[in-house]
Amino acid sequence: MRRPSVFVAKDPEKEFRYGSRNWLLHARYVRGEHAMCLDLADDLQKNADNTHRYAHYVKGLVYADAGRHQEALERFHSCIRLQPSDPEPLKQVAKSLSCQGRYQLSLEAYLEADKLTKHPDSDIYCALAECASNLGQIERGVEWARAAVHAGGGERAGALLARLLLASGDAVGASAAYDQAIATHACGADTLAAAGALRLRAGAPREAFQLLGAALAQQPSQHAAALALAAMMLQHRDLDAALARLKAALSAHPxxxxxxxxxxxxxxxxxxxxxxxxxxxxxxxxxxxxxxxxxxxxxxxxxxxxxxxxxxxxxxxxxxxxxxxxxVLLIGIALERLGDARADAAYARAAALAPGDALVRLNRAGRLARARAGRAVGEARAVAEILQREEKPDAQLSSSLATLLALLRDAGVQLSDLPNHLPRADTPDDLPEDDMTADEV
CATH class of the missing domain: 1.25.40.10 (Tetratricopeptide repeat domain)
Structure with missing residues (x-):
């Protein structure tokens, strides 16, 4: 019996001449061989009288990756005309419209794609939430983000929900959304850094430090985590560690x-x-x-x-x-050092903007004491009352207030109407010195 002849082709395209070459088109696209991908797509279109749907789709993807969104839209519309019931080209149309900044049209296209899908699509819900957010519809975006979380959107949906909740002013809900995302998914460094920064603003430094450390352990060049950790270290006067973190952040983002x-x-x-x-x-x-x-x-x-x-x-x-x-307070100080009479107006403006701030009122009291000592008593009384209302008065402000009162007494000003129990004036050990040391080159 005669054995059947075996066709062996050196060219892989000739080997699959009589079959589908969608696999080759897909392989070239995912490998980034865009020029060869376009040539193959044109060849397939010629053989199929310009009705090869997958060739239109891949050409649209290539054009979208290159930033040629209008040409990509034409390719995706060709796919939709060939098979109107397929939601994937419609999703790509919506994505290209979003990249062009046409968020309302993108939102409508995503809604049409959602109608064509048989099952809830978390990608569509996330995209709808982002479009709504770009249109200023934060509450509607939160609803779509919640739908994406329920549809199994994973880390992307959880982080998006947290960001939108934070944008709407619900910091507690945003923190809970981050907690749920971190507990149920293996989150990346960006999500961990955002959650850590939110915890830091909420006044939970221990949890913030853990989250930020985990983000940097996963991605040492994550600049948001490095910046937040550096801010914590600056608050605790750990300057050398803060400098190291900030230099690492600058190396990643100069x-x-x-x-x-x-x-x-x-x-x-x-x-x-x-x-x-x-x-x-x-x-x-x-x-x-x-x-x-x-x-x-x-x-x-x-x-x-x-x-x-x-x-x-x-x-x-x-x-x-x-x-x-x-x-405004610093403007007043600068004007006073320049000998400008407008310094009084700047000090008064700063006190009007922050009447309950002890630092601002104390600086104004010092200005009044230097200009006309008698008028400084009222500001000194206001500073003493502000410090008394605080649970832990600032030691440096208390010390400065005590120094000011001593100078006023030496000037012969009557201080009988001041509160009887002034805050404790313990001078901290780490007060900065006034002299300027030489800088390092």
Whole structure:
């Protein structure tokens, strides 16, 4: 009996000439061979009289990856015309519309795709939540994100729900959503860092430290976790560890404004004035419309005894954020050092913006004591009352208040109407010195 001949082809395309080559089209797309993928798709379209649905679909994916969203939309619409009941091309149409910023049309396309799916699709629900959020419909986005979580959306749906809840002002619900996502899924470094930062703002430093440490252990270049840990270390005066974290964050993202600003503040605390001014100036250059960056640079310039330059930066910060009392207070200090009579108005404005802030009122009391001692008694009384209402009064503010009262007594001012029980004035051991030491090169 004669054996059947075996066809052996050197070219794999010739080997599958008489069968489907969708597998080859898919393989070339996932391998990133986009040029060869487009050539093969054109060949398949010629053989199928431009009715090869999968070739249209893959060409649309290639165009979308290249940022050619309008051409991608044409390919996906061709798929929809060939088979209107398939939701996948409609999902890609909605995704391309979202990339173009046409969120309302994208939302409608996702809703149509949801009608065509036989089972709940968590990807569609997540995309609907993001579109609703971009349109300013936060509450509606929360509902879609909850639907995505119930549909098994995993970490993406849980993190999205937490972000939308936080945007709506529900910090407790956002924290619970992060807890559920972390407990039920193996979350990535971004989710862990976001959860840790939220715990830090909520006043739970121990849990925040664990989450942020887990994020950095999983991804050492996660700059959000590094920034949050550095902020914790700065609060606990661990400057060397904070500097190490901030440098790691800057190595991952050299243009991060928050990292430059916090690094400048850490160097300022270590009295490295030249390096601190350099970092803070870089932060201002990177974000010229950031009120916080301008405020920090103005503070550093004041500490370096450059009140004129500090006033320019602080005026910029106040123009960007007029209701920040500490910026207005620093403007008053700069004007006083420049001998400008408008300093009194700046101090009064800062006290009006924050009437319950002991630091602001104490600085105004000092200004009044230096200008006209008799008028400082009222501000000193207000500072004493504010400190008495606090459970743990700030030791440095209490010490400064005691020093001010002693100076007023020496000046002959009557202090009989002050409260009988003033806060304890224990001077902390780590108060900064006034002299400026030499900077390291």
């Amino acid at each position: 243009t991060c404004v928050a990292a430059h600003s916090n690094l400048g503040l850490a160097l300022l605390a270590k009295k490295k004035y030249v390096a601190a001014l350099t970092c803070l100036q870089r932060a201002v250059w990177s974000a010229p419309l950031s009120a916080r960056a301008a405020h920090n640079l103005g503070l550093a310039l004041l500490l370096c005894r450059r009140p004129a330059s500090a006033f320019c930066r602080l005026a910029t910060a106040a123009a960007l954020q007029p209701r920040q009392p500490y910026t």
